[in-house]
Amino acid sequence: MSGFSKAGPLAEVAGRPFWFNAENFIAGLRRVSIFAGGYGSGKSEIAVNFALSLTELGTPVTIADLDIVNPYFRSREARQALEQRGVRVLMPPVTMMETDLPMIGAEIRGAMVSGAGFLILDLGGDPVGARVMASLSQGANHDEYNSFFVLNSRRPFTRTVSQIQSLLGDIESTSGLTVTHLVVNSHLIEETTAAIIQEGIKLAEAVSAITAKPIAFIAIERRVLDEFDPNSIDYPVLVLERQLLKPWERNDRLGPRCFKI
Amino acid sequence: MAKILMKGNEAIAESAVRAGGLLYFGYPITPQSEIAEYLAHRMPEVGGVFLQIESEVAVANVLYGAAGAGARVWTSSSSPGISLMMEAVSYIAAAELPCVIVNIVRCGPGLGGILPSQGDYFQAVKGGGHGDYRCLVLAPCSVQEAVDLMPLAFDRADRYRNPVIVIGDGMIGQMMEPVEFTEQQFPPLPPKDWATTGCQGRKPNVINSLYLDPVEEEKLNFKLAAKYEQMKKNEVRYEKFRTDRELECLLVAYGTTARVCKTAIQRLDDEGIPTGLLRPITLFPFPEEAIYELSQRARFLLSVEMSTGQMVEDVRLAVGRSKPVYFYGRAGGMVPSPEEVVDAVKRYLAGGDR
Numbered sequence: 001m002s003g004f005s006k007a008g009p010l011a012e013v014a015g016r017p018f019w020f021n022a023e024n025f026i027a028g029l030r031r032v033s034i035f036a037g038g039y040g041s042g043k044s045e046i047a048v049n050f051a052l053s054l055t056e057l058g059t060p061v062t063i064a065d066l067d068i069v070n071p072y073f074r075s076r077e078a079r080q081a082l083e084q085r086g087v088r089v090l091m092p093p094v095t096m097m098e099t100d101l102p103m104i105g106a107e108i109r110g111a112m113v114s115g116a117g118f119l120i121l122d123l124g125g126d127p128v129g130a131r132v133m134a135s136l137s138q139g140a141n142h143d144e145y146n147s148f149f150v151l152n153s154r155r156p157f158t159r160t161v162s163q164i165q166s167l168l169g170d171i172e173s174t175s176g177l178t179v180t181h182l183v184v185n186s187h188l189i190e191e192t193t194a195a196i197i198q199e200g201i202k203l204a205e206a207v208s209a210i211t212a213k214p215i216a217f218i219a220i221e222r223r224v225l226d227e228f229d230p231n232s233i234d235y236p237v238l239v240l241e242r243q244l245l246k247p248w249e250r251n252d253r254l255g256p257r258c259f260k261i
Numbered sequence: 262m263a264k265i266l267m268k269g270n271e272a273i274a275e276s277a278v279r280a281g282g283l284l285y286f287g288y289p290i291t292p293q294s295e296i297a298e299y300l301a302h303r304m305p306e307v308g309g310v311f312l313q314i315e316s317e318v319a320v321a322n323v324l325y326g327a328a329g330a331g332a333r334v335w336t337s338s339s340s341p342g343i344s345l346m347m348e349a350v351s352y353i354a355a356a357e358l359p360c361v362i363v364n365i366v367r368c369g370p371g372l373g374g375i376l377p378s379q380g381d382y383f384q385a386v387k388g389g390g391h392g393d394y395r396c397l398v399l400a401p402c403s404v405q406e407a408v409d410l411m412p413l414a415f416d417r418a419d420r421y422r423n424p425v426i427v428i429g430d431g432m433i434g435q436m437m438e439p440v441e442f443t444e445q446q447f448p449p450l451p452p453k454d455w456a457t458t459g460c461q462g463r464k465p466n467v468i469n470s471l472y473l474d475p476v477e478e479e480k481l482n483f484k485l486a487a488k489y490e491q492m493k494k495n496e497v498r499y500e501k502f503r504t505d506r507e508l509e510c511l512l513v514a515y516g517t518t519a520r521v522c523k524t525a526i527q528r529l530d531d532e533g534i535p536t537g538l539l540r541p542i543t544l545f546p547f548p549e550e551a552i553y554e555l556s557q558r559a560r561f562l563l564s565v566e567m568s569t570g571q572m573v574e575d576v577r578l579a580v581g582r583s584k585p586v587y588f589y590g591r592a593g594g595m596v597p598s599p600e601e602v603v604d605a606v607k608r609y610l611a612g613g614d615r
Contacts, residue, residue, distance in 0.1 A: 039295075040268055040437050154266045154439075156275070157302075188266050188439035246436055247596040248520040 016222070018053035022236035025217060026057070030146045032112070032119045034133070035183075036171050037150035038158050039125030042185040044075040046150055046219050047122035048243045051087045060117030064090040064108045066132050067124040075122040078243040112140050123175075126167070133175035142178070148216055149179045151207070153186040153200040161206045168211065181216035182208055184235075192221060194228040201233065264439040269404045269429060270295035270337075272440050273363055274303065276411035277335055279442055282361060283309030284334045286323045288316060288342060291375040292431040293365035296337045317342040321349030328358035329468035331456030333415055337363035339431075340381050341372060343389075350424055351390030355470030355481065357455070359418035361411070362396075363427045365434035368567075368594040376594025377431030377517060382571035385426050386545040393482050395489045397425045397496060398544040400515045404438035409445075410542075416447045417496065421488055422455075428544065430567060432517040432596065492546050499548035502526065504537035504555050510606045511559035512538045513552060513576050517596065518565050525602035536606060544572070549579035561585040561609055565602055568592060585609075 019026065033050065035043045044067065051063040063082060065075045079089045090108050111119050123130050137145075149168055151158060158164050172179055186192075186200025197220060204215050217236040220228060230237040242249075267275070274296045277285070285304065287297045297313065304311035314320045320336050327334045338346065343364045353360055364385065368378035385398045397417055401407035410427060418425040457466050472478035500519075503526050504511070510529075514522045519540040529536040539555055541548050556562055562584055564573035573588040580586055589605040591597045 040266060152266060154264070156265055156267060156271065159265075188264055189437065191264065191439045246432070246520070247517070248524040248599060 016239070018049070018056065018239055020230035020237040020239070021233075022217065022238070025236040026054075029054075029118065030144050031115075032121065032140075032145045034121040034123065034145060034147040034177065035150055036123045036130045036133075036147060036175065036177070036179065037125065037183075038152070038155055038167055039129075040155055041125070041150040041152045041158065042187060042219065043125065043150045044078075044122050045240060045242060045244055046148075046183060046185055046238070047120050048075050048078045048082065049219075049238060049240045051082060051118075051120050052085055052241075052243075053238065054118050054120075055085055055087050060088070061086075061120065062088040062090060062111055062115060062117065063120040063122065064111060065122050066108070066136075067122060067129060075244070081243055109136065112136055127170040127174040130171045130175035130177070133177050137176050145177075146180045146216070147177045148181050148183045149213070150183045150185050150219075151200065151204055153203045154188050154196060161203065161210065164203070164207050165210065168207075168213075179213055182213050183216050183219060185219040187219075187221065192224050194224060197224065197228060201235070262441055264441045266437050267404060267440050268295055268435060268437050269407055269432075270365065270434045271299045272404045272408045273337070273411060273427070273429075273434075274299040276408040276442065277361070277415070278303055278307055278309065279444075280412035280415045281333050282335045282411070282415055283307065284327055284332045285310065285336065286312050286314050286320045286327070286334070287336050287338065288314060288320055290317075290339045290342045292367055292377070293337050293339050293363070293434050295434070296363065296365075317345035318349070321346035321353075324360045324362075325349050325353050325356070325358065325468075328353060328360045329356065329457050331453040331458055333359075333419070335361035335363070335415070337365065339365050339367045339375075340369050340378070341367075343381065343384065347384075347390035349390075350396070351388075351392050351394060352470050353424050354390075354394035354396065354485070355392065356468045357422040357485075358468060359415075359422050359424070361414045361418050361425050361427065363429075366428060366430045368592065374594045375431065377433075377435075377567060377596060378592065378594060379430055379516060379518065379567040380569075380571070380592065381428065382544065382566070382568060385428050386547070386575070394485055395423075395492070395545055397421065397423060397492055397546075399425065399427045399498075400542060400544050401427070401429055401433060402516050402519045402540060404433070404436065405440050406542075407433060408440050408442060412445045412447075416450070419450050419453075421492065423488065428516070430517050431594075489546075496543055497546045497548050497551070498542035499551050500538075500540040500542060501551070501555070502538040502540065503530075503535075504539065504558075506535055506537070506558075508537045508555075508559040509534050509561075509610055510536045511552075511555050511562045512536060512565055512602070512606075513541070513562060513572070514538065514565040515541045515544060515572070518567055521597055521599055522565055522602055524599035525606070528599060528603050529606060532603075534606065534610065541572075547575045547579070549575070552576060552579040553581075553583075556580045556584045559584065561587060563587045563589055563602075563606060563609060565597060565605075566590045567596060
């Protein structure tokens with residue numbers, strides 16, 4: 001991605017940085033960022049936070065929810081929060097929002113081919129969720145893409161290097177994408193500790209050594225930063241503020257569509 | 262074992278496998294298809310059977326046959342699929358066979374939608390199919406509790422020779438939480454000497470439910486009724502939350518809705534309105550004694566549900582006319598927010614909207 005000018009402390013919101021050690025990573029970002037990974041790896045949460053962080057840098061950001069597999073906890077649930085901060089959100093028509101019908105809007109296809117600013121794609125989980133890319137990526141310029149494989153070492157089928165290699169391979173073959181980077185998002189939601197994040201980094205390093213796919217960044221929930229010095233590790237750190245919450249975790253009034261943000 | 266992050270559906274499947282539920286028959290339906298997906302992967306690893314059958318009607322009849330042969334069997338589905346199973350579940354109850362049925366409830370009636378609901382309460386606790394029978398009904402409110410209740414479900418199904426339903430709304434099936442699996446110990450079970458395992462050298466065992474002689478049929482009905490009375494005596498489970506004090510309001514809620522109520526109670530505390538929660542873990546048998554006892558230290562009760570008012574009938578039966586029992590519910594896939602519950606409590610406290 002060229003034309004990206006703003007440097008310095010990256011993407012601060014009210015004095016709270018979204019990123020650490022990320023100047024080079026952000027400067028080298030390609031136009032399209034695709035997030036894939038296992039079910040429950042945290043793709044949607046990362047895609048949403050990634051979008052929010054990039055929009056703070058003053059570049060137009062579009063996020064497309066391509067999770068056509070599962071109707072719960074998708075990035076479209078954060079639509080309001082995203083749009084309030086100026087992120088353009090592409091998703092199926094409102095009448096189809098709560099379905100699991102496999103529909104991709106023409107807008108999303110258009111944005112794949114060209115557009116201003118960054119485009120972020122949030123795929124569904126597992127190979128079945130990534131399959132949607134097989135048709136979308138046809139005719140698109142792959143040099144414009146980064147595809148990130150989001151890894152949570154505390155999910156049952158991504159506990160070991162061989163499990164991860166196998167899932168990576170399946171996602172690549174069903175989607176037609178080449179995963180370019182790994183993203184470490186090891187977590188147990190509210191029970192995440194620094195040790196769990198370190199464990200995820202170690203596992204990702206082992207995967208990286210075999211697959212030659214570099215680690216792009218580490219995702220850490222802001223709450224855990226108290227026990228984790230982001231400058232102590234060699235990778236960029238994206239600080240997560242959870243946007244996809246359970247109904248009883250909401251702090252403010254939810255309004256009539258109380259299931260949503 | 263280190264904690265891992267699991268979706269409710271996956272965790273239910275893993276817990277069932279660990280509890281020896283190695284024969285699973287099913288048919289996919291959102292929002293519980295991950296159970297089948299997980300088992301398709303997992304059963305071959307443990308020498309179990311995952312079999313997708315052509316319909317839920319057939320699934321329930323396969324359960325009937327396999328349970329009759331003495332196997333530890335189970336299935337899972339969501340509301341419309343569970344309705345299709347009901348005829349065979351009645352047969353299974355009549356034939357006194359053990360099985361576990363997981364219902365990850367979606368909104369209805371009819372085809373409805375795929376978002377969470379508690380609209381299957383009546384179906385689960387009042388029989389569901391035809392005739393005079395009950396299922397033991399367990400209602401977890403977290404992924405960990407779903408994990409912990411699965412072994413109990415299998416044990417009690419065997420012990421009572423009766424179907425056990427584990428009921429969770431779509432949220433319980435879909436959400437992810439950290440879980441760990443610990444082995445549970447149960448007293449030894451009686452041998453399955455009623456199973457149809459081949460009758461060489463003994464009288465045939467029969468697992469049908471045809472009784473043309475009214476004397477015999479009534480005997481069966483009374484025998485089943487006595488079994489349900491035993492369940493009422495021995496199996497009631499519930500959680501009390503912030504009830505160790507004089508209360509303005511006692512909330513009654515199960516599953517996801519109970520989690521919403523707990524957040525609401527913390528906020529009501531901040532506003533100086535002491536509120537407690539009784540969370541039924543068994544929906545049948547219903548914790549009526551506990552609700553009656555706690556009701557006596559509250560000014561009124563509020564049943565909070567993702568339905569237009571089902572469990573509230575049992576709360577009213579438990580309390581009688583001794584205290585007012587009100588209702589707050591959302592339906593159609595909507596989950597009540599903590600704020601809505603706070604507002605409802607305050608409204609009834611002020612004497613409005615009755």
